Amino acid sequence: MRAGNSKNAPPRRFALGFPAAPSRVAGRNSIASFQLNATPKRNSINWFLYTMSKIRRQSCRGVAGRRPQVHLPEASGLRRATPLPRRIICALGIALLAGIIPGHGLVAGAAPADKGKVYQSRYRIIDVHSHGAWPALPALQAHFEVMDATGVDALTLLLFDPAGFPFTGGWSESNLRAWLQLRRQFPERLNVFGTVDFGRAAKEPAFFQDIVTELAAAAKMGMQGIKIWKNLGMHHRDSSGTLLKIDDSRLDPFWTKCGELGLPVLIHTADPREYWYPNTYNTFQYKIGNTGKYYNHPDVPAWEDLIQQRNHLLQKHPQTTFIGAHFGSLTSDLDALGDLLDRCSNFFVECGARLRFLYRYHPQAVRDFLIKYQDRILFGSDLFLAGDEKTLANEGSRKLWRERQTRSYSDYLEYFETDHLVTVPGGYQAQWLRLKGISLPAAVLEKFYHQNAERLFKLDAAWHGKN
């Protein structure tokens, strides 16, 4: 053993895994070398030798688990003392071995992501799913900085009414004007979707007509779409106290008007099926507070009922474009999601905050699915802008917020663009989970990242400019 366990050595993150070959779309994306000052310039001889030596070092770590952990520091004198020809032969041998050993998923072919680095995409990217409780320039500018660090060009701010769920207020249609005002300053970076306060259905007799006229007025003001949150179907009631169904016929004029005005409806229905499972050893949501509390509850409809109502809505309004938030809450069944997309050409989905539920699938299956439905899936993060002045005013909390957001975008993009092992974007109490990136082809990424959104949001040529 050339180096024993050192207390100073950083903890190893993965016991298994051959390092990945350079990215399949190398040249189109990169890992920003913020903390990698010693990396030689790409395509140079030194870069080749550097990569080979990295492969060799990682291969030593790759078989750990059967022997004590090893850490070879970057500047190890031992490493420098090894004769160059031996290093090259060793590295080539291991690279060859890595290539011929069959494997997938979480073992061969997947390199652990380096958590010290930020992944920066070179594609044009529109994030179609983000939120902000504080419609103010500092919040937006702070978020732009995070986007710039990772290569995200534009975000779509979705207003939503948090009634019925354990979130504090601040997101409501009253903020629409303020966000639209900000959009006027950054039309190429910010999209704004309004919302409906379905809490009014119980109190206002003319609610179902009023929201149709209000919709037209908001569209005139510059609103680009509507966000419908899961509290429709799960929480809001009509004047008789009956739970308002997603496919309630009294809402039909509203959905029709959305179609007529060309406003896409980004609709969050239900949640992952697993949220309804009781909190036992068997649930993926193990020990997460919401499980069994807000879902597996007599007042909340069954997951199947909510999905059925949503699917019925899609069929009733073929002229209206619907974007299902969070893969349409169908991450438990990609076959069912595929069938729904096949049946309803007015239905699209975005991927925000649900990558952790893809753990159950073969990475190749996820890749194949996104390739097959490349015209129907959009990129969304579900990240939140800074919630208030205090977050940004304090140096410590600002840094924390910024690092968390940057990490999340970085993990998303690295997952879609490389075959690295990445942590679950956004955390979501699943920090223990690693996913193998799906390395989507460039043409698919172009659609997923921006072309589909540009088509559905009717964004003009002013949006182009990158690449």
Ligand SMILES: [Zn+2]
């Ligand atoms: Zn959201």
